[in-house]
Amino acid sequence: MQTNLAERYANTADGREAEDILRKCVHCGFCTATCPTYQLLGDELDGPRGRIYQIKEVLEGATPTASMQTHLDRCLTCRSCETTCPSGVDYGRLADIGRKIVEDEVGRSWMQTLIRQALIVVIPNRQLFSVLMRLGQIFRPMMPAPIRRKIPQKQTAGLWPVREHSRRMLVLEACAQPSATPNVNAAAARVLDRLGVQLIAAKEAACCGAVAHHLSDHDRSFDAIKRNIDAWWPLVEQGAEAIVITASGCGVMVKEYGHLLADDPLYAEKAQRISALTRDISEVLSNEDLGSLKVRGAKTLAFHSPCTLQHGQ
Ligand code: SF4
Ligand code: SF4
Known part of the structure; x- marks a missing residue:
């Protein structure tokens, strides 16, 4: 796909990488067939080819919009499109670059910002996450079924071997x-x-x-x-x-x-x-x-x- 990067991206490492990726895409659309969000929503803009096109537009100077942000947000980053693509388009990396640019320019509502910051701060914090998980497990039986299903039951780790090996x-x-x-x-x-x-x-x-x-x-x-x-x-x-x-x-x-x-x-x-x-x-x-x-026995895993x-x- 021919691309003409806007000046502000042309000399950045992300811009150059995105351009290399975009050039490989021949716009054939094979990837849409294996994209779960396209299959579910039926909108080209919620499929890989449509998302690639939106990222290309932004890199060429179009003003990112909240609608583009939503279509990029909906991508699951499952990368099913990558293994389908006959041209070897590194969609996952392009999506990371595109999302960052759109994020920086479009921004978020305070509620979305709060939720995203909470995810960024809480999930990687092992101690804090563990306290919240424990609380969730304690109160799990009282929660509505859709939430209960998302909280795993308490699991005990078995022994960690102490033998040393070369x-x-x-x-x-x-x-x-x-x-x-x-x-x-x-x-x-x-x-x-x-x-x-x-x-x-x-x-x-x-x-x-x-x-x-x-x-x-x-x-x-x-x-x-x-x-x-x-x-x-x-x-x-x-x-x-x-x-x-x-x-x-x-x-x-x-x-x-x-x-x-x-x-x-x-x-x-x-x-x-x-x-x-x-x-x-x-x-x-x-x-x-x-x-x-x-291992003995006839169990199938x-x-x-x-x-x-x-x-x-
Ligand atoms: S399959 Fe590959 S080359 Fe074809 S539109 Fe999708 S990303 Fe582009
Ligand atoms: S990574 Fe995103 S665009 Fe690609 S198949 Fe998965 S949901 Fe679709």
């Missing part, structure tokens, strides 16, 4: 997961322990930065990214084989650290290495000899591959 991997103990589903990482640690791998959670690592990033607070997301890199780096230098992620939304974010910090003189190299080491737990297990677990794992990684 093979070691890091695991991201993120923001919401330790209080919502604390047994996930503990179970991963137990399985890997039986495979001869020690799973370690670096204490200072926390939220991957996706919450702030997708709410267009890039300063805060970059701070989170750098904090995690600093927390993992000494253990990577000591030979950690991988950074294991058990929440695919975090996985897709950590795998993009290298790209997001590519122009950072202090962090670019480290971020590349961290992203290259990052693996979803399913990727890790698929490369191990699971026969050594000697279902595996759900989330959109961020299927399309983003």
Whole structure:
């Protein structure tokens, strides 16, 4: 797609990256067929091609509007359009750039600002989120069904193995997961322990930065990214084989650290290495000899591959 960036974007890193992405789009519309918001709403502006077109207009100098902001807000960032696209358009990255520009220029009502700030501040704060989750779980039985369904029942994390192994991997103990589903990482640690791998959670690592990033607070997301890199780096230098992620939304974010910090003189190299080491737990297990677990029985397990794992990684 031919683009003529407005002067104020033409010389920025985001502008140049967006232009490269836009040039790949041939406007064929194949992606609309697999976009859930287009399928639901039936409006071209709520599909990937329409959103790409709106971002292009803004980058070419059109004034962003509240309507554009709504169409971009409705995108789930599932990236289904990326795996459908025959031209390799990096829609997710373009959406991040477009959302940030529109956000800066259109602004929000005070109520929307309050909600978004609350999400940015509360979710990544593990302690605060854990207190709120506990309160939600206590009062869950009294809540209306639609809210009750959204609050997971209290889950107890099983034991974390204490055996040491020469093979070691890091695991991201993120923001919401330790209080919502604390047994996930503990179970991963137990399985890997039986495979001869020690799973370690670096204490200072926390939220991957996706919450702030997708709410267009890039300063805060970059701070989170750098904090995690600093927390993992000494253990990577000591030979950690991988950074294991058990929440695919975090996985897709950590795998993009290298790209997001590519122009950072202090962090670019480290971020590349961290992203290259990052693996979803399913990727890790698929490369191990699971026969050594000697699982007996005829139970069938279902595996759900989330959109961020299927399309983003
Ligand atoms: S499928 Fe790819 S090239 Fe075609 S309109 Fe969608 S993003 Fe553009
Ligand atoms: S990321 Fe998902 S919701 Fe957003 S435009 Fe692509 S397919 Fe549609």
